[in-house]
Amino acid sequence: MGEADHHSKAAYNYPRFDEHVATGGDMADEDAFRASPWAGQRAPDFTLPRLGGGTGVRLSDLWRSKPLVMEFGSFT
Amino acid sequence: MFIYTREAHPGENVPHHGRFDRKLACAGLLAEEAGISRDILVDDLDGTVHRAYGLMPNMTWVIGRGGRVAYKANWTSAANVEAFLGRFLAGQAENPPGTMPVMYETQQAEFRYADRKRFMQHLMRNGPRAVAEFEKAQQLWAQRAAT
Numbered sequence: 001m002g003e004a005d006h007h008s009k010a011a012y013n014y015p016r017f018d019e020h021v022a023t024g025g026d027m028a029d030e031d032a033f034r035a036s037p038w039a040g041q042r043a044p045d046f047t048l049p050r051l052g053g054g055t056g057v058r059l060s061d062l063w064r065s066k067p068l069v070m071e072f073g074s075f076t
Numbered sequence: 077m078f079i080y081t082r083e084a085h086p087g088e089n090v091p092h093h094g095r096f097d098r099k100l101a102c103a104g105l106l107a108e109e110a111g112i113s114r115d116i117l118v119d120d121l122d123g124t125v126h127r128a129y130g131l132m133p134n135m136t137w138v139i140g141r142g143g144r145v146a147y148k149a150n151w152t153s154a155a156n157v158e159a160f161l162g163r164f165l166a167g168q169a170e171n172p173p174g175t176m177p178v179m180y181e182t183q184q185a186e187f188r189y190a191d192r193k194r195f196m197q198h199l200m201r202n203g204p205r206a207v208a209e210f211e212k213a214q215q216l217w218a219q220r221a222a223t
Contacts, residue, residue: 012121013083013123015086032130032132033131037148040144041144043139043145044129050115051080051115052116067146068139071152072137074081074082074083074085074102076084
């Protein structure tokens, strides 16, 4: 994994946060946010599994009739 | 709705995800420990959704009815989201007599006040290595700022 490789599955699931920062991964993350859709643009649509089972959830089904608040996160 | 991503600060107890079933298990554990009652959706191992929305560890997005981005913040402030939602919903609901709603966009720098003690407890929950690596990252940020 080279220093500029922030796109592979292994780089995405980095095992060490300090190495992620040392290789500029945190700055690449900030760039990715700046490059993401702006207010007024169409939101990317995906289908994701819901924790606890059941069928996949399509985001566009959730924002079809009312606004959708999406928070992204992990343990920290 | 909450989307579970990669672990921002992997450690001995909650390591980085190598398999989807482990990622699902971590999401379940987080829901239990953090008492998240909202629906939790789990992103794939590649981080497909996380990448599309910008890879920051604790973002909040509001998508308007019909699918256009109404709000995006690279960190989550519940107070800020609630204040925005109040204005956004009010703007859609009605306008004062003699006026017409005109949508416009803003970009603002905001402050949030993170509880450092609580954050360090969360790092320790993931494992002592997560604490040490965050401290090392702080040194790297200081070096970056000095150059």
